[in-house]
Amino acid sequence: MERTGCVVVGGGPAGMMLGLLLARAGVDVAVLEKHGDFLRDFRGDTVHASTIRLMDELGLGPGFRALPQSRLQNVAFPVPGAGLVTLADFDSLKPPYNYVAMMPQWDFLDFLAFAAKAEPTFTLLMESEATGLVFDDDGRVTGVRFRSAGGAAAGGEQVIQADVVVAADGRHSVLRRAAGLSPKEYPVPFDVWWFKLPRRASGGAGVAGVVPAFGDREAMIALNRSDYYQMGYLAPKGADARIRAEGVERFRRRVATLRPDLADSVGSISSVEDLHWLDVRLNRLHRWYADGFLCIGDAAHAMSPADGVGINLAIQDAVAAAKRLAPDLRRGQVRTATLAAVQHRRWMPTVVVQTVQRIMHRALFVPLFAGKFPATDAGSAAADTSRLRRVLVFVIRHNPLMRRLLPRLIAFGPRPEHAPGFARPLTH
Numbered sequence: 001m002e003r004t005g006c007v008v009v010g011g012g013p014a015g016m017m018l019g020l021l022l023a024r025a026g027v028d029v030a031v032l033e034k035h036g037d038f039l040r041d042f043r044g045d046t047v048h049a050s051t052i053r054l055m056d057e058l059g060l061g062p063g064f065r066a067l068p069q070s071r072l073q074n075v076a077f078p079v080p081g082a083g084l085v086t087l088a089d090f091d092s093l094k095p096p097y098n099y100v101a102m103m104p105q106w107d108f109l110d111f112l113a114f115a116a117k118a119e120p121t122f123t124l125l126m127e128s129e130a131t132g133l134v135f136d137d138d139g140r141v142t143g144v145r146f147r148s149a150g151g152a153a154a155g156g157e158q159v160i161q162a163d164v165v166v167a168a169d170g171r172h173s174v175l176r177r178a179a180g181l182s183p184k185e186y187p188v189p190f191d192v193w194w195f196k197l198p199r200r201a202s203g204g205a206g207v208a209g210v211v212p213a214f215g216d217r218e219a220m221i222a223l224n225r226s227d228y229y230q231m232g233y234l235a236p237k238g239a240d241a242r243i244r245a246e247g248v249e250r251f252r253r254r255v256a257t258l259r260p261d262l263a264d265s266v267g268s269i270s271s272v273e274d275l276h277w278l279d280v281r282l283n284r285l286h287r288w289y290a291d292g293f294l295c296i297g298d299a300a301h302a303m304s305p306a307d308g309v310g311i312n313l314a315i316q317d318a319v320a321a322a323k324r325l326a327p328d329l330r331r332g333q334v335r336t337a338t339l340a341a342v343q344h345r346r347w348m349p350t351v352v353v354q355t356v357q358r359i360m361h362r363a364l365f366v367p368l369f370a371g372k373f374p375a376t377d378a379g380s381a382a383a384d385t386s387r388l389r390r391v392l393v394f395v396i397r398h399n400p401l402m403r404r405l406l407p408r409l410i411a412f413g414p415r416p417e418h419a420p421g422f423a424r425p426l427t428h
């Protein structure tokens with residue numbers, strides 16, 4: 001392929017959704033994904049209510065619901081000095097969009113890829129890694145350079161020309177840098193180390209759980225999967241070298257101390273190589289576009305995993321982008337004003353969500369990693385000195401507006417997008 005309407009770089013949630021929607025608009029679109037499949041390290045499990053509604057609007061609801069998944073009915077966590085605080089109870093939302101689905105991200109991406117491949121104008125190029133942009137004499141982006149394992153020039157560099165290039169290549173976006181765009185970084189106090197523990201059969205099938213545990217300058221979450229736990233160990237930023245130097249036995253002890261009920265499984269962590277370090281980032285671009293070029297999803301704004309909404313935000317970006325790009329692409333001319341309109345539409349939700357994440361970092365994670373939480377006394381009223389935290393807990397528990405607003409905000413996000421008419425099945 002030498003030319004297409006839109007090249008989307010990155011087959012994550014943002015890229016696959018944009019590819020699907022543009023293909024349904026009848027536009028030629030190629031998605032480049034550097035990996036050979038979607039099956040890789042844990043990258044988040046959540047599919048929010050707004051995305052489930054989108055699946056219905058796209059006529060994909062039945063297929064989506066048939067995928068193995070569990071339902072998250074509420075988000076609650078223990079706060080030192082306050083006990084278990086329910087941040088959001090999704091039961092208060094109108095069915096059928098009153099839950100967050102939890103499923104491995106690769107299942108969801110496979111599903112989107114399958115739906116997109118049914119469209120004749122869609123092309124998915126796996127094992128195709130973008131290396132840079134192509135510019136014309138006026139500095140407008142006109143294409144992408146990439147290396148493809150199986151392409152004609154196997155291993156060599158190829159070029160696809162396009163009316164617009166969309167960078168959906170994630171937090172370490174190569175294309176964003178190639179376009180001369182660099183994000184503003186916000187401080188993040190922690191990193192995450194992901195690993196798995198085997199799970200015994202339990203009676204809780206179908207109901208998802210996110211179980212947090214807090215210790216001294218450390219925390220851990222466990223996400224229930226059908227036959228294992230996806231574990232996330234949280235410690236202060238910069239601790240990776242220390243954790244690895246301490247060795248696997250020390251790490252097993254940490255896990256067993258935080259979750260004594262899982263102590264008999266820690267032997268399954270065979271070495272510190274089993275720990276996948278996530279360098280947590282919270283950032284956003286001031287400008288998401290250049291002539292002929294647009295960033296969406298994590299490439300435009302990396303999200304903290306603090307409240308697990310990055311996938312949803314990435315998908316919402318894709319919907320907003322598809323709605324605005326499709327008419328221009330049909331005309332064969334993508335205006336810079338259209339690209340600016342995408343950023344304009346998605347700016348407010350991004351800023352709102354990132355602000356909430358920064359408040360959570362300040363209220364919960366900064367004191368935790370500074371050792372200001374009681375070590376094993378998460379339910380005690382003692383030693384809770386943070387006024388901000390106390391105010392937040394009071395508002396969450398007792399303010400009726402917040403109790404209605406928070407589930408909605410988490411399940412749908414601010415300014416949720418609906419499927420464009422051109423992407424809906426005729427019967428919908």
Ligand SMILES: Cc1cc2nc3c(=O)[nH]c(=O)nc-3n(C[C@H](O)[C@H](O)[C@H](O)COP(=O)(O)OP(=O)(O)OC[C@H]3O[C@@H](n4cnc5c(N)ncnc54)[C@H](O)[C@@H]3O)c2cc1C
Binds near residue numbers: 009171310311
């Ligand atoms: C460990 C972890 C846990 C998370 N947990 C959650 C969660 O529970 N819920 C949630 O909502 N969010 C979570 N997030 C955030 C969420 O994964 C992201 O916000 C979301 O995936 C962003 O989607 P995206 O499509 O913009 O980018 P990504 O999902 O990062 O996808 C980018 C894609 O681009 C590909 N790519 C990168 N560079 C190139 C290149 N040069 N050429 C071709 N392809 C390229 C990558 O292989 C990848 O497939 C988590 C993130 C991480 C890292």
